[in-house]
Structures are given as structure tokens and as C-alpha cells.
Amino acid sequence: METSVSQEKNQQLVKTFSWILIAISVFVLLGSLLFHRGYSSIITLQGITKNFDPPIGINFTLYFIQNAIELLLCIIVYISATFVLKYDDTWRKILLYGLIASIIFLLISPIINYYNMPTLTIKQPGGVSYISISKTTALIWSYAWSIIFSAFFIFVIVKFSKKEIKQLFK
DSSP: OHHHHHHHHHHHHHHHHHHHHHHHHHHHHHHHHHHHHHHHHHHHHHHHSTTSOOSOOOOTHHHHHHHHHHHHHHHHHHHHHHHHTTTOHHHHHHHHHHHHHHHHHHHHHHHHHHHTOOOOOOOOTTSOOOHHHHHHHHHHHHHHHHHHHHHHHHHHHHHHTSHHHHHHTO
16 A cells, blocks of 8 residues: 555655746757847848948857757757656666756756857947946856756756665566
């Protein structure tokens, strides 16, 4: 009796975390697609100016690579979380590896964005530039969100690695 209650609780835990991961991956996937569209619009606008000298001096290659990695990780987490709902052990392992790769991506991504921030270079009256303040603020917020998501992913990894949860997948 006690074993079946524990097993039902573990099944509910797996379903809950899988649905949360599916929702997160869908929202991030939609966000990535919208940002990708924004970057392509900016590149199109660069070609519209007469002298091909828009006020944006940035290389978007890193952002497209970062976006592609983010899309790939979202797809991996989405598909594996979907199959985890069917209690497939192979997909549980793929989900764990996908979450580990996502944590690494979340910790590296803010640094890349800090050194290649897509902002206009605007000089304020008197020659004061506020770019460094906005870069630091963006880095702090990026790391805050990265830590929140990484902590949740670590929590899911620990839960899905427990022996009681592994028994559900046999």
C-alpha cells in the first residue's frame, strides 16, 4: 500500500516536471524565433541606408549561432520531456544531458552577450555614454535569470536521477 502511494507520488512528480519543462521550452522557443526575426529585420535595414552605414556596429554572427544553439536545446528538452511522460528511460537520460547542456549554455551566454551587446552607440550631450551602465545591468539580469533557470534544472536533474524515479522507467 505504501509502495503504491510512493509510486503514484513519483509518477505525479515526473509528470509535473515534464509539463513544466515542456512549457518552458515552448516559451523560450517562441522567444528565440521572435528575436531571430528581429535580428534579420535589423540586417535588412542595414542594407536600406544609402551609404550602407547604419548606426549599428555589431557582428550578428554570434547571435545567430547562440540562437541556433538555444533552438536546438529547446527542441531537445521539448522532445525528451514529451517522451519522459511515456516513461522511456532513454529519453530520461537524453533529458538529463539536455538540461546539463542548457545549464552550461545559460552560464556562458550572458558573457558572450556582454562583450557583443546589440545596442546603438549613442553619445549623450557632453560626450557621456551610458552603454557601460546598460551592459552591466543587462549582465546582472541575464545572470539572475540564468541562475534561476539553472537552479530549477539542477533540481529536476537531481529528482530524475533518484533511484525511486529510475524504477518508474524500467
